Amino acid sequence: MKPWFVLAVALTALAGLLSTSLEAAEVRAEQPDQPWLQVLQSPEATLQQKDAACSALKREGTARSVPALAALLRHPDLSHSARHALETMPFPEAAEALRAALARTTGLVQVGIADSLGKRGDKAAVPGLAGLLANGDTQVATAAAAALGRIGGPEAVRALQQAWAGPTQATPAVLADSLLRCGHGFLADGENAAAVDVFRTLVDGPEAGDLVRQAAFRRSVSAAGDLAPTVIAAAMREGDEVLQAAALQLTQEFRDSRMTDAMVALLPQVSGALQLGLIDNLGWRRDPAAGPALLALARQTNAPGRLAAVRGLGWVGDASAVAVLVETAADPDAELRKAARDALLVLHRGPVTQSLLAQLETGNKAVQAEAIQALAGRADTAAVPRLLELARSSPEATQTACFRALALLAGEPHLPSLARLVIEADTAATREAAQDALGTACQRVEARQHHLDVTPIVQGIAEHTHSPEARAALLAVGALLVDPQVRAVTLTAARDGEARVREAAIRSMCESRDPAFLPSLLALARDSSDVAYRALATRGYVRLVTDENASLDAKSRLARLREILAVAQRPEEQRVVLGGLAAVPDPTALALAVQLLEEPAIQAEAGRAIVQIAASLAGTPQPATEAALRKVWALTADPRLRQDIEAVFKQMHGMRGFLTDWQVAGPYGQDGKDYTALFDIAFPPETNRDEVAWKSMPTGTDPQRPWLLDLLKHLSGEQCVAYLRTHLYSEEAEPARIEFGSDDGLKVWLNGQVVHTHNTARPLTVGSDPVNVTLKPGWNTLLIKVTQNNLGWECCARLVRPDGSPLEGVRVEAGKTE
Amino acid sequence: MTSRRQFLRRTGGLFGAGVAAPLFVPTSALGRGGFVPPGERVTLGFIGVGGQGGGHLLGGAWTYLAGGYTARRDVQVLAVCDVWRERRDQACQRVNRHYADTLGQDNYRSCQACTDFRQVLDRDDVDAVLIATPAHWHATMAVMAAQAGKDIYCEKPTAVTVRESRAVLDAVHRYGRIYQAGTQQRSEYGGKFRLACELVHNGRIGRLQEIYAYREGGSIAWPTRFGPSQPVPGNVDWDLYLGPAPWLPYDGNTGAHRFDVGELNWGQHHYDIVQWGAQADTTGPVELFLHEGKSAYRYASGVAVYGMPYPGERVGMDGGVCFVGSEGRITVDRGDLVSDPPHLVREPIRPEDQRVYHADSHSGNFLECVRTRKPTICDAKVAHRSASALLLSGIVRVLRRPLKWDPERECFPDDEEANRLLSIAQRPPWRA
Incomplete structure (x- = not known):
């Protein structure tokens, strides 16, 4: 319910109660609460009107309105309404009214008034509330205790402590809570001694349960000021287990370094779980003062807290921790290994990079590998020069780690060196590792900068003095790039005198993601005398054509697939083309695949392509699709394919009756109006249809729900509405049922008459709103309005007979001119 | 107990x-x-x-x-x-x-x-x-x-x-x-929100100037209390449904958000990330106002927060936020993390960079903290300040005038009308 509705109710009330004279208007301007007071004082006003007046007085009421509100405090139905206004009024009169009512009420009404006095912090109410602690009504006594806790002060504490020690109906938990609050109040006022007295009663008293003791201890630590770390440490050393647990938790909450020092000093004095907890918390606090202590623990191989210490070192340690962390990262224990690796990724105090690089000089290969991995994970580009050196000279294991790191770290300035490593590699394995690193680095740099200086690669390929293997490796890297220089050098290399280079260039073209190679690939597939190249070229061509990044529409894809199909001579290549065809959701692609069904050598692949295309077209079932599927069914005995065909038929059957041909208009909205208000606001599609720019509504955007009209995807927006329109042609008057579902609200017109309204916010449920209608002979206009609160914005509509059976013979045409 | x-x-x-x-x-x-x-x-x-x-x-x-x-x-x-x-x-x-x-x-x-x-x-x-x-x-x-x-x-x-x-x-x-x-x-959504905030904290967009919260503030309002009544079905405890809300006759609506005004339901997701990105987890607005008719506020740092989408940006509606700095902007929601210029979000966070609390599983974080007694990634302090940002924005929506807020004392100084909207009376015997 909106505030303006409350206001409207009140104003409606006023209409019958107030004069509309100019004089009255002037009174309203000077005394904003006057109209509401008149409502409260009117014997004719209803409970509803008085409640609305109280709501308005919460905001606008002056001290003058207090008596009228006070008169309602004892009213069983309106006491809450009156408190709603009085509880937050800043005037002493409001408190006085509540105090007076407290003494004259009982039961829940009295409970509410006590609560309001407590929330006001009304110290003058303490005697009255204290008296209620002995009330026989548990709810009243408890409410009084709670209120006293909120108000606080010595008098309230005395009353509460008396009740705590003696008989009372107030629940002990609330009594204890109130004493805790009072103690906190003393703390806030700087009366620490008084606070400690209260807390001590609760900590030491056997009556308090574990929870209250713990809470009181927490507060008494706050009262200790600078001595808090000492108090916490003492509790951990000497307290019982409940206070120890509370103290351990507090070691996380006190953030200054004195707490860290106290914790470090405490470490050797406690044992077991407490010691482990302390170590864990030292890391959590991220105070570098804990670094030396955790480092010492991390160095002790069998220390029980080693794992926690290693975890924490990343946050509190410095470069001096690198050696132990790298060593631990190579530990056989998986948990320790992970903790150390994680720590190395965040360690940042001191010269960490230099320390990691120093680890590369140790003879331990496992340690070297961990240091390299850490440098890579830290995105530590300062390490690249040394990694390049090591990649050239190290044993294989270290070299492999270096190349992996270089793939992640090398920037554009390092590419020539990396290309040089590819060229100068002395073994095939090294060259392959260098090639992978170069390729990954190139792609990363290109993605970041949107351009790449490919000179090192182009020169490396073009330079005939380089080994054929090196040139071939660089050509493979070239396949990852889309660049005119790379394209040119690759085409040249495809005619190279050296067979290994030629082959590498052709393979690079065939594997390239550069669509400019399409004509070359088509020519290769058509003209090459080598069947392997023809197959590779066909595969590369189809891959580029069907690549989503190529952004080709279905028609263009199909045209290019026809071209390659025309030159595909062997069944192997034709199968590849069929694979591409299957990814084109278009009836023409289906027809082409049906033609290929006649070729026995590729019949199975054609059948699979047909089923795949039909599945993507299931949202708009057509006779041709059904016929194609039946043809495949007749030709195949493959149980899996038959199963798939059945699934597509089922999907198509499920689509029967759904109306998927629509036009859309919107979104429409108005400032300050939410979806519920917009439901009843008439926008142009309702009022002046000639002005509306109707557009075609896309369907089939969700393959799992092809009948869905996804307005969010198409229009986006919140707190708005959209309209959908279509036309239905019936030969004769036809009773029908339209089963709507919508997210959110829905209003439906058939031939200009509202036939359904549902102003709501909800997720879409198919068929949630069935609407029985009668179609008139000829064209019928169906208009729907869908509101949008937030998140999903969808709808669907299915046309069936009133009994739910299929309704055949109705033509649907969204674009028909009205 | x-x-x-x-x-x-x-x-x-x-x-x-x-x-x-x-x-x-x-x-x-x-x-x-x-x-x-x-x-x-x-x-x-x-x-x-x-x-x-x-x-x-x-x-x-x-x-x-x-x-x-x-x-x-x-x-x-x-x-x-x-x-x-x-x-x-x-x-x-x-x-x-x-x-x-x-x-x-x-x-x-x-x-x-x-x-x-x-x-x-x-x-x-x-x-x-x-x-x-x-x-x-x-x-x-x-x-x-x-x-x-x-x-x-x-x-x-x-x-x-x-x-x-x-x-x-x-x-x-x-x-x-x-x-x-x-x-x-x-915690969730692949760490996109965490990365966005860490990038902002580490100056990748320069000096943070504006934040677009995508949604306005929210508040609560009670409905008409004395309407027609329906019989309460035997399978629902209507009194417990209402709890601290005023007594209403049963009307069949036991929705989770029937008393919401504005963006009370979803807003906290957005303002939680606003607070995180603005490094304001222990504070809140100092002034609230309307911007193009929508709730807005400013932190003491001068960073302005607008309860609306960043103009023309499609990312952000799904729980998202757009951080605008002197050298670029970063927009994040549950599905996307984008920046202008685009490379800002591709630069890795480095060890020496400032980090935020890291958790990859919200439920996992909760359970781990129950065991270890450490604060969770969205503990009560964080939640209080995020909720306050949302609720204070709700108050400026109601009052439609500029407001000053003291985030330390948590009150509107010398503004009793606004202070009255900081609480509501609860139906006895319930009390928060």
Whole structure:
């Protein structure tokens, strides 16, 4: 319910109660609460009107309105309404009214008034509330205790402590809570001694349960000021287990370094779980003062807290921790290994990079590998020069780690060196590792900068003095790039005198993601005398054509697939083309695949392509699709394919009756109006249809729900509405049922008459709103309005007979001119 | 009243110091397939098992927790509670069925169905409660749960008034409870929100100047109280549904957000990330105003926050935020993280960069913190300030005039009209 509705109710009330004279208007301007007071004082006003007046007085009421509100405090139905206004009024009169009512009420009404006095912090109410602690009504006594806790002060504490020690109906938990609050109040006022007295009663008293003791201890630590770390440490050393647990938790909450020092000093004095907890918390606090202590623990191989210490070192340690962390990262224990690796990724105090690089000089290969991995994970580009050196000279294991790191770290300035490593590699394995690193680095740099200086690669390929293997490796890297220089050098290399280079260039073209190679690939597939190249070229061509990044529409894809199909001579290549065809959701692609069904050598692949295309077209079932599927069914005995065909038929059957041909208009909205208000606001599609720019509504955007009209995807927006329109042609008057579902609200017109309204916010449920209608002979206009609160914005509509059976013979045409 | 096993869990259960696990479930439940022994599981009670609570409990289309808490091996659900009989009974049956199947013991029953949440709070063997009730109940239940010694997961909005929100923080702090708000964007969605905030904190967009919160503030308002009444069905406890809300005649609406105004439901997701990105988790606005008719505010740092989308930016509606700095902008929502210029979001965070609290699983973070007694990623302090940003924006929407706010004293200085809107009177006997 909106505030303006409350206001409207009140104003409606006023209409019958107030004069509309100019004089009255002037009174309203000077005394904003006057109209509401008149409502409260009117014997004719209803409970509803008085409640609305109280709501308005919460905001606008002056001290003058207090008596009228006070008169309602004892009213069983309106006491809450009156408190709603009085509880937050800043005037002493409001408190006085509540105090007076407290003494004259009982039961829940009295409970509410006590609560309001407590929330006001009304110290003058303490005697009255204290008296209620002995009330026989548990709810009243408890409410009084709670209120006293909120108000606080010595008098309230005395009353509460008396009740705590003696008989009372107030629940002990609330009594204890109130004493805790009072103690906190003393703390806030700087009366620490008084606070400690209260807390001590609760900590030491056997009556308090574990929870209250713990809470009181927490507060008494706050009262200790600078001595808090000492108090916490003492509790951990000497307290019982409940206070120890509370103290351990507090070691996380006190953030200054004195707490860290106290914790470090405490470490050797406690044992077991407490010691482990302390170590864990030292890391959590991220105070570098804990670094030396955790480092010492991390160095002790069998220390029980080693794992926690290693975890924490990343946050509190410095470069001096690198050696132990790298060593631990190579530990056989998986948990320790992970903790150390994680720590190395965040360690940042001191010269960490230099320390990691120093680890590369140790003879331990496992340690070297961990240091390299850490440098890579830290995105530590300062390490690249040394990694390049090591990649050239190290044993294989270290070299492999270096190349992996270089793939992640090398920037554009390092590419020539990396290309040089590819060229100068002395073994095939090294060259392959260098090639992978170069390729990954190139792609990363290109993605970041949107351009790449490919000179090192182009020169490396073009330079005939380089080994054929090196040139071939660089050509493979070239396949990852889309660049005119790379394209040119690759085409040249495809005619190279050296067979290994030629082959590498052709393979690079065939594997390239550069669509400019399409004509070359088509020519290769058509003209090459080598069947392997023809197959590779066909595969590369189809891959580029069907690549989503190529952004080709279905028609263009199909045209290019026809071209390659025309030159595909062997069944192997034709199968590849069929694979591409299957990814084109278009009836023409289906027809082409049906033609290929006649070729026995590729019949199975054609059948699979047909089923795949039909599945993507299931949202708009057509006779041709059904016929194609039946043809495949007749030709195949493959149980899996038959199963798939059945699934597509089922999907198509499920689509029967759904109306998927629509036009859309919107979104429409108005400032300050939410979806519920917009439901009843008439926008142009309702009022002046000639002005509306109707557009075609896309369907089939969700393959799992092809009948869905996804307005969010198409229009986006919140707190708005959209309209959908279509036309239905019936030969004769036809009773029908339209089963709507919508997210959110829905209003439906058939031939200009509202036939359904549902102003709501909800997720879409198919068929949630069935609407029985009668179609008139000829064209019928169906208009729907869908509101949008937030998140999903969808709808669907299915046309069936009133009994739910299929309704055949109705033509649907969204674009028909009205 | 309090759960002794919770205290002991920290000092015993977690670190294996040999404190025996209480036998609150049969030892025969020590089950097959590596099921974690009951003594090491966190025991939960679910309060409200409708769409949201049911999703947390058992998983569902929307949830970020596959299979729900029930499917987690480190959890034992001991109670489910709802004012609707069918909901609680069905939820209870499904939980018990799951455990029976998992343990291979057909008659295994550990979960209890309750109508009144106080039955759950009274159980000494329940470590934590998950509150997914209608919004007007959240803060009151959270306060009562803290007073009962329970750790708390609470759905958003975590409170419907600023004073209630403060009451939750005070109670949680008073009793040392673990609290997590249902603002899971800090943990989930592949860390997109975390990365966005870390990039902002580390100056990748230069000096932060503006934040677009995509949604306005929110507040609560009670409806007409004395309308026509329908008979209350036997399968719903209408009085408990209303709780601290004013008494209303039954009208069939037991929705979770029927009293919401503005963006009370979703807004806290957005403002939580606004607060995180602005490094304002311990503070709040200093002035509130209207910007192009929408709620807006400014922090003491000068950063302005607008309750509207960044003009022309498609990313952001799904729980998102757009941070605008002197050298670029970063927009994030559950689906996308984008920047202008685009490379800003591709630059990695480095070890020396400033980091935020890191958690990759919201439920995992909650359970880990219940065990270790560390604050959660969205603890009561964070939730209080995020909720306050939303609720204060709701107040400026109501008053339609500029306001000054003191985030330390948490009041509108010398503005009694605005201060009156910081709280609402609750229906007895409920109090937050």
